Amino acid sequence: NWRGPVWFPVNYLIIESLYRFHNYYGDDFKVEHPTGSGNLMNLREIANELSQRMVKLFKKDVNGNRPIHGNNSVLQSDPHFKDHLLFHEYFDGDTGRGLGASHQTGWTGLVAKLIQPGNPPKSKTKD
DSSP: OOSBBOOHHHHHHHHHHHHHHHHHTTTTTTTEESSTTTEEEEEHHHHHHHHHHHTTTTTOTTSOOOGTTTTTTHHHHOTTTTTOOBBBBOOOTTOOOOESSSBBBBTTGGHHHHTTTTTTTOOOOOO
16 A cells, blocks of 8 residues: 555556556566565566455454454444445555445445456466
8 A cells, every 4th residue: 555545446457457468478577566575576466466455455354354444343343234345435545444435336346356256367368
């Protein structure tokens, strides 16, 4: 995260683009990720990591809390609300807490595409 709002559609487009570039460049093309780490990864590996970061916003952590719910105790622990996920407009870059409108099923609902079986897309041969 980069200490600013996390917008799901922008991140989704970056992830999908990385998969497409990987389809062209293949496994041999590697870049440093994260920057300054000295760790080289191919574009598919980077897309997978970024995808998991986005999905992780909605998953329970080791304490059973979801980053999207922030410090809202009702949403984190009340049995009537804790498993009802909201699709926020954007997310806090440090905590993952959902911000803005909470009914963004159009763009934040893209998380389903990142979770869905078969994602990432299969590599295609170079044209």
